[in-house]
Amino acid sequence: MSEQRFAASMLIPGALWLLLAFAVPLGIVLTASLGSTDDIGNTIYGWHPENYREAFDPLFLPVLLRSVGFALATVALCLLIGYPVAYYIARYGGRWKSVLIALVVLPFFVNYLVRTYAWVALLADEGLVNGAITNAGIRDEGIRFLNTSWAVIGGLVYGYLAFMILPVYAALDRMDQSVVEAGKDLYGTPWNTFRHVTWPATFQGVLAGCVLVFLPAVGDFVSAQLLGGPGTYMVGNLIQQQFLGADNWPFGAALTAVLMAFLAVWMVFYLRSAARAASEAAA
């Protein structure tokens, strides 16, 4: 068998599965988003673009905006916390680099629910943090942590930090130290060296991290559900309600389609940069 025919036969089973079990269903969701429901909640396909209008109306638009806002805040915090940690491990980790990175990754293999639940336990009114506060006499009553935006963002950050640290670490690790040394000679202060040498070299990694954090975060509903309340609902909570509660699948599908739009934006950028890289390599 020729190499190409063999490669094709290897490619097809997995690709076919992904096509039928992933891509096609995405298409069906898009189609369903234009449908409507009958009395008992079954989906009828049709042309009802008002589902999308509803998604953006004053009742639900804040939820969308909040989701994007939370996700962006999560990205920013993950970057602020994750970059220095990745930098320390890559630059000063030495023999312990692999161990340290393994330690960073280890908590993320604990179930996301359990990790979020741990924060619930910590931040609850009868939880550990409030217990410490009242015992130490800082306040009499304890602080309401849960059911706030910051609790939700905190949960999101805790949930997705690894997705920022790993790509940034990989980029930092790959960087040639001698270039940084040369930069120190050239630019004088450490800040300038960082700005002109280190940051540009690791930018691709940072970008990858931002995408890997933003996309899952914007669709998250676990943090908002467990650490927040109706005032901090994100798109994910809405979608969950439509499918598993209110039985308004077309509307849920429309909301899902809005999330897919973010995905599509990423795809466009990725394809463009891949095409550019390919044409540069061929040149």
Place this chain on the structure above:
Amino acid sequence: MTDAEAIRFEGVTKRFGEAVAVNGLDISIRQGEFFSLLGPSGCGKTTTLRMVAGFEQPSEGRIFLEGDPVEEVPPYHRNVNTVFQSYALFEHLSVEDNVAFGLKRRKVDGEEIRERVKEALELVQLTGREDSKPRELSGGQKQRVALARALVNRPAVLLLDEPLGALDLKLRKQMQVELKGIQREVGITFLYVTHDQEEALAMSDRIAVMDAGEVKQCGTPEEVYERPHGPFVAGFIGISNLLPATVEDGGVRLASGERCAAAVPDGCPDGSAVHVSVRPEKIWLDSLEDGMVSLDGTIVERVYVGTTTQVIVELAPGARLVALEQNTSRAHSDDRWEIGERVRLGWHPEHALVLR
């Protein structure tokens, strides 16, 4: 040695998109021959080898192995084996399992496999290393395993893709001698790819000199060296010492003015522009014989390389010749030639080649 044909290329061309890697190849390789493809990087020699092995298909033309066409035959059904430059040993298998790999694929009987593996390892002088893993071996040893692994299958043709390129000089020279010896002993046709012209000259029965996908000349080492067809072959193999000249009266007149007797090939009328090429070892310095072409020049450089001394003589600005003398009776390089000295050099007319 019979005159049967091991490989024949008929009008073989290979294109990769727009680029032409091999252009109109027409060669016939005899059974039992040590045949080399020689040329600079990118000349198409490796692509040609890969087409014989079956890893590439010709865009045009046909290839015949022992008389049979091979277009439809995949690499695992062809009666050829390859020795790769990177050795390509199976790291997870022992030396013995590496060598036995091809035999096992052909369901050869276990007892016979052991026999033949032993034979092959003896042939490459690696007896006793059967249980070693490739990562425990040196470069030269890995190359021997690769050779044994290919030869044990007794293929009709052995393909070698610059197998000695990664070895150091001394080891390379030693392996060249060994390879030649093995080929003679085993009698298998070798198709050898290299960019090292000394290597090709030392080992081959015949050489095909390639450039930009075309065969510029195909012949014995002596033919290719002493009677090169054209300036590329003359320049690629050894030092060519090209001097521009014009044909005049059954001889040539050099650009620097002197008249030389030389064998002018047919089709060169008086006045045509040619090059005169003389091999460095054919140039005599000072003690010339009768009948030699003689010219005067100034010594501008002297390069001592142990067995020989290269003396670079300038006839006129821009016209330099390299002469090679053996250091048979000299132990000091400055015994004879001074830089700046005037010298008379010459050669026998029959040693000068006129190239168009």
Place this chain on the structure above:
Amino acid sequence: MNAARSPGRAPKPFDRPRFLRAFTGLFFIYLFAPIVLVALFSFNSSKSLQRFQGFSLEWYRRFFEDPGLRESLVASLQIAFVTMVVATVLGTMLAFGLVRARSRWAGTANVLMLVPLVTPEIVAAVSALVLFTQIGMHLSLATIIIAHITFSISYVTVVVRARLAAVNPEVEQAALDLGATRWGTLRLVTLPELWPAVLAAGLLTFALSFDDFVISFFTTGESPQPLPVRIYSAIRFGVTPTINAIGTLMLTFSAVLIGLAIALPRLLGRRESGIGVLVGRETV
């Protein structure tokens, strides 16, 4: 110290390892504290989340004695196992095809493979749910398994592909040259070189499936339900220490899996370990 640096400017704290080291130390405390506390309080003899009152295995006992929870544990293990086997096979084949194929379709397949990696889980979950209802399939363990396989394939492909690209192509050509068919080459030469990556990918898939919540939540039937779905329901009812016990168990289990992925290749004579494949994960 570099004498050529501009004089009169003290190094900013950001560059001194002292600050970074402290920051990183605090970070690890922040990272592990909640988990350590969960583990700690899973052994608490009282229900309190504020005070540790004594060592007890009460909550573990309650977990193992609860038939519903036991059933969920078994269900999660079954799902993870089937997912691991199928996704590893499909994903490895896909990786092989992507590295070797040169046609235009390979590029499309590559994008198709990457999309699940960045798709928000809820989008994947909704799609799966819609798929099953449209084809009339009742939600059950089977639907969960199908959905899990779908999002796992890409992880396997990315991990295996990175390792595959580092294999010397001439080694495979040598195998073909010596008489092995394409399948034989894959079996006898490529896979033996590749197996640490395949193993790491398999164990990663197992862990991801075992831990998965969102997709399971949308595609699960009535019973049995995977463990994370049970945990979610339990949390909604209020924080109880049994959840601490479950969480600690899952943590231990995941840690063991990762330990295996890293240590096994080294134990079995390979010089590489599985940790590299995790960092290479960003080769999207």
